[in-house]
Amino acid sequence: MPELPEVETIRTQLSEHLPFKIKKVNYSPVVGSLFGEKSFDPEGMEISEIKRYGKVLNFILGDQHILSGLGMTGGWIISKESLDEKHKHVEFICDDIYLSYVDPRRFGFIHYMDESGKENFLTRLGPDPFSKDFNAEYIYSVLKKYPNRQLKPFLLDQKYFAGIGNYLASEICALAGVRPTRRAGKVTKKEAGKLKEATDAILNKSIKANGATFWGGYRDTSGEKGDGLNHLVVFFQRDCGMCGGVVKKIILGGRGTFYCPKCQK
Ligand SMILES: [Zn+2]
Numbered sequence: 001m002p003e004l005p006e007v008e009t010i011r012t013q014l015s016e017h018l019p020f021k022i023k024k025v026n027y028s029p030v031v032g033s034l035f036g037e038k039s040f041d042p043e044g045m046e047i048s049e050i051k052r053y054g055k056v057l058n059f060i061l062g063d064q065h066i067l068s069g070l071g072m073t074g075g076w077i078i079s080k081e082s083l084d085e086k087h088k089h090v091e092f093i094c095d096d097i098y099l100s101y102v103d104p105r106r107f108g109f110i111h112y113m114d115e116s117g118k119e120n121f122l123t124r125l126g127p128d129p130f131s132k133d134f135n136a137e138y139i140y141s142v143l144k145k146y147p148n149r150q151l152k153p154f155l156l157d158q159k160y161f162a163g164i165g166n167y168l169a170s171e172i173c174a175l176a177g178v179r180p181t182r183r184a185g186k187v188t189k190k191e192a193g194k195l196k197e198a199t200d201a202i203l204n205k206s207i208k209a210n211g212a213t214f215w216g217g218y219r220d221t222s223g224e225k226g227d228g229l230n231h232l233v234v235f236f237q238r239d240c241g242m243c244g245g246v247v248k249k250i251i252l253g254g255r256g257t258f259y260c261p262k263c264q265k
Pocket of ligand 1: 243260
């Protein structure tokens with residue numbers, strides 16, 4: 001599932017091809033389930049910039065925005081010729097390039113919004129981990145506010161931690177030395193600082209590796225898989241990347257969760 005590093009990789013790679021002058025748009029017959037709005041007509045418009053907020057991409061076309069969430073299996077792919085893909089749902093035909101949204105399971109979304117619609121949408125998300133608002137004090141105050149929530153499932157809540165997903169949350173807890181099952185209220189100020197440092201560390205490493213691919217889900221804009229699995233210390237690992245001990249797997253909030261009993265307290 002694409003999380004912040006995978007979405008950022010897609011954003012960076014797409015941005016190398018800007019601007020996209022959309023001459024024509026083609027849709028799949030089932031595209032409707034992805035759209036938040038009925039009117040989606042960017043034909044003749046130009047995507048001049050692409051931003052990212054948490055896991056959401058924001059394509060900027062003048063005063064309009066296309067907000068794209070990739071769900072479980074979504075991705076944007078660039079090609080020189082029209083892409084021959086069964087699960088291609090939107091195809092932007094641009095000057096000398098095709099930009100396609102491919103999403104086999106269709107849990108993604110596409111919103112076409114004006115400035116205020118976009119603002120409204122994005123204020124529902126917590127601060128992006130790369131923004132200055134996402135700091136140790138912020139993390140500590142949110143955890144104190146909901147003391148009974150378990151740390152790792154809490155980190156997946158986009159209302160507070162935009163961009164964090166399942167593998168990142170396991171890794172953040174591991175690098176910070178805190179068990180995923182710990183109640184939020186029991187995380188100390190010092191540990192909140194470590195959670196912030198751990199978030200920076202895993203995000204930077206994953207972005208450098210062009211994202212992580214699990215079970216063939218995520219691909220970058222050229223259809224390549226990231227190699228982000230190589231630098232993970234607990235997620236889907238048998239041995240802890242920090243101490244070499246045996247990693248434990250548990251299910252927390254319905255999601256596979258990995259931790260090292262020796263390194264995490
Ligand atoms: Zn360990």
